[in-house]
Amino acid sequence: MADLGLPSWKDLPRVEGLPHGCAWGLFDKDGVRDEIGTLNLLTPETVVKARDEIQTGKSVVLNWPIDHVHEPGFGRIKPAINITDWRAKGSPWYSYDDEISLNTQSGSQWDGLRHWGHSGTGLYYNRIHHDEVLKTDRIGIDHWSKRGGIVGRGVLLDYVAYAARHNIQYDAMTRHRITLDVLKDIAKEQNVTFRPGDILLVRSGWIRWYNEHSAEERVAKVKNGSEYVGVDGSEEVVEWLWNNHFAAVGGDAIGFEAWPPQLPWCLHDYILALWGMPLGELWDLEALAKACETHKRWSFFITSSPLNTPGGIASPPNAIAIF
Numbered sequence: 031m032a033d034l035g036l037p038s039w040k041d042l043p044r045v046e047g048l049p050h051g052c053a054w055g056l057f058d059k060d061g062v063r064d065e066i067g068t069l070n071l072l073t074p075e076t077v078v079k080a081r082d083e084i085q086t087g088k089s090v091v092l093n094w095p096i097d098h099v100h101e102p103g104f105g106r107i108k109p110a111i112n113i114t115d116w117r118a119k120g121s122p123w124y125s126y127d128d129e130i131s132l133n134t135q136s137g138s139q140w141d142g143l144r145h146w147g148h149s150g151t152g153l154y155y156n157r158i159h160h161d162e163v164l165k166t167d168r169i170g171i172d173h174w175s176k177r178g179g180i181v182g183r184g185v186l187l188d189y190v191a192y193a194a195r196h197n198i199q200y201d202a203m204t205r206h207r208i209t210l211d212v213l214k215d216i217a218k219e220q221n222v223t224f225r226p227g228d229i230l231l232v233r234s235g236w237i238r239w240y241n242e243h244s245a246e247e248r249v250a251k252v253k254n255g256s257e258y259v260g261v262d263g264s265e266e267v268v269e270w271l272w273n274n275h276f277a278a279v280g281g282d283a284i285g286f287e288a289w290p291p292q293l294p295w296c297l298h299d300y301i302l303a304l305w306g307m308p309l310g311e312l313w314d315l316e317a318l319a320k321a322c323e324t325h326k327r328w329s330f331f332i333t334s335s336p337l338n339t340p341g342g343i344a345s346p347p348n349a350i351a352i353f
């Protein structure tokens with residue numbers, strides 16, 4: 031048994047009908063089926079320990095502007111912000127409202143546990159079938175609010191800076207894979223040692239690409255594209271992610287993992303469906319990377335309060351890193 035009483039990858043118990051590496055049942059308590067997966071690793075002790083990361087009081091917001099991605103891919107609707115002028119509508123008060131229409135997958139997001147089921151079986155975290163998801167609020171993103179949000183220690187692995195240091199040329203709009211050896215090498219060069227319950231963020235260069243390209247190029251590669259940079263979907267990465275006992279993982283890439291995934295090592299399957307681990311995508315890590323460089327420290331205190339949507343699928347992270 032590793033830290034926090036969790037089995038290591040090789041000792042994970044067999045779960046009927048699922049591949050090796052399924053964590054269902056590990057967080058169930060007193061006969062009650064768990065709904066929040068690896069967020070259980072954010073214990074009060076983990077949070078108290080994480081406060082040591084707050085040393086300068088400098089904070090960085092990790093949400094991208096809500097209208098980004100401007101022209102989403104995968105058939106998702108464009109974010110829309112409409113402002114109502116109540117004065118113009120005859121109100122005696124000087125007042126505006128805004129109405130935001132958003133596919134929570136179109137920009138900075140946590141994928142919640144109702145977003146993705148295991149590809150082979152259609153089962154979501156803790157054995158809820160795809161066809162059952164809409165008949166229940168179970169494993170909804172609102173459970174993250176009920177447990178007090180997401181608070182702990184964040185760690186950034188900056189692949190963009192690593193690639194520049196090592197003269198690695200790549201195109202973020204291809205299925206460029208960030209392999210386990212590289213992830214480990216970045217951690218070593220940044221002097222990062224992981225702790226159970228850490229929230230891992232990987233900067234892949236996806237958002238930097240977006241910032242540096244024209245509207246036409248974004249439409250060609252994002253709205254109409256299909257291949258993207260990300261963490262390598264491989265057995266060794268899956269094993270490493272589990273054995274580090276992260277509470278959540280995420281990054282600036284559109285799918286976190288190199289896209290499209292290739293079965294059987296689809297990271298979405300393991301992270302969301304088999305482990306119940308929040309998966310962050312399209313987080314704006316540009317200012318965070320600069321702050322880490324300035325502080326010469328790639329760990330920080332992090333808070334995130336996703337939308338408290340009953341039965342919700344995903345949400346902007348509303349995350350803040352504090353140094």
Ligand code: UVW
Pocket residue numbers: 104135141284285289298311
């Ligand atoms: C992609 O859109 C690439 O992934 P997800 O469905 O997790 O947002």
